[in-house]
Amino acid sequence: MRTRRRPGRRSQALYCPGLFPVKMSGAVPDPPAAPGSDPARKRRAHGMLKLYYGINEEEKPGEKRDPLDPCDINAARFEPELYLNKLRKDSSLAELMDQESGMVKQIRSLDSDMQTLVYENYNKFISATDTIRKMKNDFKKMEDEMDCLAANMAAITEFSARISGTLQGQHQQITKLSGVHTLLRKLQFLFELPARLNKCVSMEAFPQAVTYYTKARSVLHQYQNMPSFQGIQNDCQNIMAQLAQKLREKFHDRSSSSSELSECVELLLRLDEPAEELCDKFLSHAQSRLEEELAGLEAELGAGSDQQAPPPVNTGSTDILEFIDKGCNNFVSSLCLVIASYQDLFISCDRGTLVSGRLQDGGLASRDVPRMASGKLMEFVDRLCGRYFSLVEQRISAEKGVGDNSLLVRALDRFHRRLQAVSKVLPGSGVPARGTEIVAGAARGRLRQYLAGLKSFYLDSLTDVRQALSAPRIPGKEAPSLAEVLGGLSSAVLNQVKSVLAYVHLFTAKDVSFASKAYFRGEFCSQGVREGLVVGFIQFVCQSSQQFCESVGEKGAPSTPPALLLLLSRLCLDYESSTISYILTLADEQFLGQDQSPLTPVSVLCADAREAAQRLLNHYVKLQGLIVSQMLRKSVETRDWINTIEPRNVRAVMKRVVEDTTAIDVQVGLLYEEGVRKAQSSDSSKRTFSVYSSRQQQRYAPSYTPSPPMDQQPSNLLSNIQKLFSERIDIFSTVEFNKVSVLTGIIKISLKTLLECVRLRSFGCFGLQQIQVDCHYLQLYLWRFVTDENVVHSLLDEIVASAAHRCLDPAPMEQSVIEVICERG
Amino acid sequence: MEDDAPVIYGLEFQARALTAQTAETESIRFLVGTQSLKYDNQIHIVDFDDENKIINKNVLLHQVGEIWHISASPADKSVLTTCYSKTSDNKVITCAAMWRMPKESESGNHESPDDSSSNPQALELLCHLDNTAHGNIACVLWEPMGDGKRLISLADNHVQLWDLQESSSKAVISSSATLEGKGQLKLTSGRWSPHHNCTQVVTANDTAIRGWDIRSMRQIYCIENAHGQLVRDLDFNPNKQYYLASCGDDCKVKFWDVRNINEPVKSLEEHSHWVWSVRYNNSHDQLVLTGSSDSRVILSNMVSISSEPFGHLVDEDELSDQEDNHQDKRKEPLQDSIIATYEEHEDSVYAVEWSSADPWLFASLGYDGRLVINRVPRALKYQILL
Secondary structure, eight states: OGGGGOHHHHHHHHHOTTHHHHHHHSSOOOOOOOTTOOHHHHHHHHHHHHHHHTOOOOOOTTOOOOTTOTTOTTSTTOOHHHHHHHHHHHOOHHHHHHHHHHHHHHHHHHHHHHHHHHHHHHHHHHHHHHHHHHHHHHHHHHHHHHHHHHHHHHHHHHHHHHHHHHHHHHHHHHHHHHHHHHHHHHHHHHHHHHHHHHHHHHHTOHHHHHHHHHHHHHHHHHTTTSHHHHHHHHHHHHHHHHHHHHHHHHHHOTTSOHHHHHHHHHHHHHTTOOHHHHHHHHHHHHHHHHHHHHHHHHHHHHHHHHHHSSOTTOGGGSOHHHHHHHIIIIIIHHHHHHHHHHIIIIISTTTHHHHHHHHTTSHHHHHHHHHHHHHHHHHHHHHHHHHHHHHHHHHHHTOOOSSOOHHHHHHHHHHHHHHHHHHHHSTTOSHHHHHHHHHHHHHHHHHHHHHHHHHHHHHHHHHHHHHHHHSOOOTTSOOOOHHHHHHHHHHHHHHHHHHHHHHHHGGGOTTOGGGGSHHHHTHIIIIIIIIIIIIHHHHHHHHHHHHHHHTOOSSSOOSSOHHHHHHHHHHHHHIIIIIHHHHHHHHHHHOOOOOOSOOOOHHHHHHHHHHHHHHHHHHHHHHHHHHHHHHHHHHHHSSOSSSOOOOOSOOHHHHHHHHHHHHHHHHHHHHSOOOOOSSOOSSHHHHHHHHHHHHHHHHHTGGGSOOOGGGGHHHHHHHHHHHHHSOOOOSSOOOOSSHHHHHHHHHHHHHHHHHHHHHTSOBOHHHHHHHHHHHHHHHHHHGGGSSOHHHHHHHHHHHHHHHHHTBSSOOOOOHHHHHHHHHHO | OOOOOOEEEEOSSEEEEEEEOTTOOSSEEEEEEEEOSSSOEEEEEEEEETTTTEEEEEEEEETTOEEEEEEEOSSOTTEEEEEEEEEETTEEEEEEEEEEOOHHHHTGGGSOHHHHHHSOEEOEEEEEEOOGGGOOEEEEEEOTTSOSOEEEEEETTEEEEEEEETTTTEEEEEEEEEOOOSSOOOEEEEEEOSSGGGOEEEEEETTEEEEEETTTTEEEEEETTSSSSOEEEEEEOSSSTTEEEEEETTSOEEEEETTBOSSOSEEEOOOSSOEEEEEEOSSOTTEEEEEETTSOEEEEEOGGGSSOTTSSOOOGGGOOGGGHHHHHHHHSOOOOEEEEEEOOOSSOEEEEEEOSSOTTEEEEEETTSEEEEEEOOHHHHHHHHO
16 A cells, blocks of 8 residues: 555544545545646546545536446446456456456555545644634633623613603603794794785895795695785785786886896796796787897898889998898897797796696696797797798899809808707797798899899890991901900800809808708709709800891891801800810819709700701801802893893902902801812812813803704703712702811802803803803802812803803803903903 | 602703693693793693503694793693793893694694604694783783683783683783882792682792782782792692792792791791792692702602691591501691602702692603603502592
8 A cells, every 4th residue: 555655644634534524525625636647537536535425426417427337346336246257257367467457556546546635635624623622712702791791781771761761751842842933933934924025026126025925825825714814815915916017017118138028927927927828928029029120121121122223333231241140130149039038938847837837736737838838939930030031032032143142142151050040949940941941042043143144144245246246347457356256255155154153152162051951962053053054054055046047037138147157156166065065064073963863964965056056057158158149149130141242351240259258268267177178189270270161162062053953962961961970969058167168058059049040041142151251250269169179160060051051142252262351350 | 569660751952841731630741841042942742651651742842932931721721821932132021822732732642752753733822911011921820720711920020810802812901910119029920829719819029929819909918038038939728728838049848827927837948959849739738849959859748737637537437446546546647747859850940740630640840851750659648548
């Protein structure tokens, strides 16, 4: 046995065996673990110890060991015989030997474990025995002291019983006396009350009086059947009635301030005046004062508009900011004051109302009073604000100028801000909402005015342009060129748009209180400014320009000068190419609407503008063509072509046509680009001329060699074949946005007119020659203006051919003579 | 269901005057007058054989001068008038005369074209509308649906009503009206209304359209500035009173209700040059034909201002149940539209005419001497008929 190695310790352990099981059965002790021991082993050791002492600990759920297995050496029902038999039966000799040595090993280790445990707990056993011994001593001492204490307490109890027995009678008397004393004091108060009240009233210390009275009131009420009290009560009531009367007078007095008023009301309420009546009175009083202020505003409005009407210069009598300021400072602030004191008095029921309500038989009244009172207040506020708003609206609508509206915006801002104060005092009121509506309405109105202003500005500038164009040229002073006029017009309009946008932008400035409202963040930006103002204006520009196309058609006298048409066409084209997108971008940047409503896309506006430009230019071409055509037509119709003299000159009208065409060319060239020509011959007239003349000769050669009618067919056939291959010429057709195309259109119209007129006349020999000369002259000068000079050539050919057909005596002039005449002209 | 190709007839001369043979209702026949200063002018009687698509022509000589206007008597198919110009003393004057066609040429289809061209016959002169005092006659109008006894001529600024006497051998001015005004006023064209017992005539001068009552010979209305430029032609709606079409140099065709002359009922701008001629179809007045110097002929369907704005109305009784869907379709007003643009001409088209025999057939005459006969597209024809 290994225990022998520690003999001293074993002897100590044996010294007090009784303590050993006590210690072991307690909470699981934490024996200092032997170095290298693992928890499983420790547990097993515990288990075995427990078994030894008969403590049946419950099995841990994890360990599946049958405690009843008799062969389990650790189990409770271990039967050594069975185990040995089994071992012997089952195992071979070597196994048995192993088993035996294992067993020995286990026994040894168990032994040493047990020794360790005993050793570890030994000290504790010793100290425990010491403590118990000491406790025994102490308890003995304490027992003695307790006995002494009990004896003392008994003595005290006895004494105190004796004292209270003797004092019993006197105590009752004292209580009674003190009761009488308080009663007397109360009575004294009551008897003195009328005098005090009088004094208070005379000193005008009304609150004091009311406090006294309310204190005494219930008592007096209770004892009113006793004559003396009744007297006092009557006196008091009289005094209080006087007091109430005085208060009412003060209440009705217009001069009393609102704080005095509210004091009055509070006191009256405490004196059981009916709350409803008071509300009404209070409100009517407030109303009369507020109405005075409104009347002041109204007078100002009337005076302002009166003054504004006759002398428009004197608009500054009261500007809108001043007006709104006044309204805010006077009306709105006193309204707020009234609301606040009213709410203090009647609605926040902790005070007077509740007191009176409680006295006035039951809580029903007290609950109804705030509701009734707030209802009245709402009605009152709505009524007054309605009037105020109508005044403000009138004033705003009087604000008509299209210029700077910063004053208006500031005024609206102040107006709106002040109304927020009302909403703070009086939540749930519709007043601020209406105020916001007014602001939004004013903003809408401004937008409309600005749009109208822009439109009229545009029309005015057009009128100016018109005048500038039609003004007689002052000698020595160069008339402004078309391009300058256009530049001036477009920049003026653009600047106006920009400044209007800037004005309107004030409405959404950050420091403006209403800018954060939903309307101003959404609808105002997208629908109001972008759609209403900007898009509306652009559309107006397009439409108004189209009207210029439609208004014409009166014969001879076009209502619009052609230069204006040209200018507007260029303006619309510029709008299409850049200005529209510029303006819209500007608007979109400044007014970033958060509104999802559909917006007119830029492309639609551009298409509008382009269409307008196209129509204007087409109309310009038509108009100019018409002017030239009229000249040509008159010249053909009025002349007697049969009896005309031999041509010596180009007719003046042709020179005029060329001059006009050149003028138009210059005019268009100021605004439109050159455009593309078809294969232009650099060798100007000479080369084309030869082509022209050869073709021409070829053309009517057959017609002046006499031949039977059927033989004329080849010439017709020839011209028809030629026509088959030449392109069909659309006379009044859409032109492109360039100078050459415009000029081509005008020349085509003019020449076609000449052709048709020639076909309606009959010509003599010299008539035909004159036409030849004229056509040659036109050919010399007109080719340079057109896209495709072949168009001019074929039309002129046609004219000469037609004239030859219509000639009674077709003897064409020599080409060289024609050239000479033309050069001389 | 292919539409028929246009049939083209070529003349040797340039021509402006075209009319349908109004009294002829059996065969399709047009009269064309040529313009030539140097040769004898002709009147071509163009017969169109619809079944064989063959044109038969008959040429009559009109030796007095080039023909500016031609119109056929509504009563006697052998009688016609021409306005022609002749040169005398280095002056051109325009006269009018009434002619009778030789008997055999009336039925020109019996002869072969080759024969007739070899020896053209001459017209038989009935009488001159003698008005040397009153200037140049621009056009002659027959009384519509009349007995061929009354004519109106427009000469410079005069409107003259003629009575034919002694079996058309003598014409007498029974009444006349003169258009007064500053400047030289010249009536350019006119039309005799088939409505109101044929008591109204409308004329055009410059940009104005004027209506006349021929009983009193007074002006009854005047549309100033009806067109931006010259008014070239007029026509009355044959089925709807007061409705009038006009066309002019502003490339527009306008439709007027003469009870409200302030603005046109409708205005078309489809041509790209002057419109020289406008004609309502005689039976189906939604069909309007215009010819222009842009060499195009345009057939429009102006159903919204026609006498049948809801299409051809069928009696309720005739509609059986299975045709309900048809009925629904007819209830909605039809849209005006351009039916077709004809581009067979190479030069200005100065005259268009509907056939008097076949309401679906029309002819147009270009300055290139081409007479083109076209038909209304079949689809449209059936749409109108059914």
